[in-house]
Amino acid sequence: MRLCLFSGLLLGISSALQGFQAIELKNGASLRGEVVIERSGSYYVDLGFELVKVPKAFIASMHSVESATAAPGTSSEGNMLYQIAQPGDDRSIRDWIDQLGEAVALVQTPTGLGSGFVINKDGYVVTNNHVIAGEHRISITIFKEGERELNKISYDNVRIVATSAELDLALLKIDSEVEEPFKIVSLAAADQGLREGQPVFAIGSPLGLDRTVSEGIISVANRVIGGRLYLQTTTQINPGNSGGPLFNLRGEVVGVNNMKIAAVGAEGLGFSISSRTLKSFLDNLEAYAFDPRNPNAGFRYLTPPAISGTEGEQPED
Secondary structure (H helix, E strand, O other), rough: HHHHHHHHHHOOHHHHOOOEEEEEEEEOOEEEEEEEEEOOOOEEEEEEOOEEEEHHHHHHEEEEEEOOOOOOOOOOOOOOOOEEEOOOOOOOOHHHHHHHOOOOEEEEEEEEEEEEEEEEEOOEEEEOOOOOOOOOOEEEEEEOOOOOEEEEEEEEEEEEEEOOOOOOEEEEEEOOOOOOOOOOOOOOOOOOOOOOEEOOOOOOOOOOOOOEEEEEEEEEEEEOOOEEEEEOOOOOOOOOOOOOOOOOOOOEEEEEEEOOOOOOOOOOOEEEEEHHHHHHHHHOOOHHHOOOOOOOOOOOOOOOOOOOOOOOOOOOO
């Protein structure tokens, strides 16, 4: 009976409701399971052994969590590209640097450079669109900790998966063969708990100075500039930081570093694209899929040379 009911509910499942949830009830009880569907003021939650109907009126709070059986590199929403961070404690920046550093990348093109970060062990890297716009020759450098030294590993076999000039986001894929999976970073869950005054820090390659760490606070959690939603931060964001991650003290990516205001008398005005916007981009990759046939994609198709001889003359057999 449960199998039949479960199959029927799947027909109307909404992608926004998929994923494992931690649900706290008003009576103090709690449960964890996969939300199958929302219907008639209730959630239907699959506990693995039983399908439970939970009325919304009885729910005190609800948030996404990682499934105990989820494969590494998957998010609580089931998206195979990125991972949502599990609740954790704040730690010092010093404690996070070594753990997160191997997932922060240097992104280079023939005309410039920027930063990026790995979100999937198979080599998917997030950066800004303006870092790679109009280019198709892209290299990515990862910094791996050796026993006694830091090893720089460059990958030239890189392709553009998706890009959006409007959001200024891009997703790249390292297609080179690797000996072991890439280290990754996790995204914050819907900017939960992000507030003004909260400490944050960035790791990137400003002016090509790789693995540079800077710290600051969130000045404004929702600043709109040019129709785009930003996190305003006092963290130093310089040329080369673009596309790199902005972390909170739980080691979660809360933003994608994007720009700063450079003017006489202007200090500490950095801006990052929120992780909420990034997740929307990643969840809708088909809409942002890169098309190399686009004339602005960086590829140049040259006219083939004319056949020797007078115009209109046919070549001999």
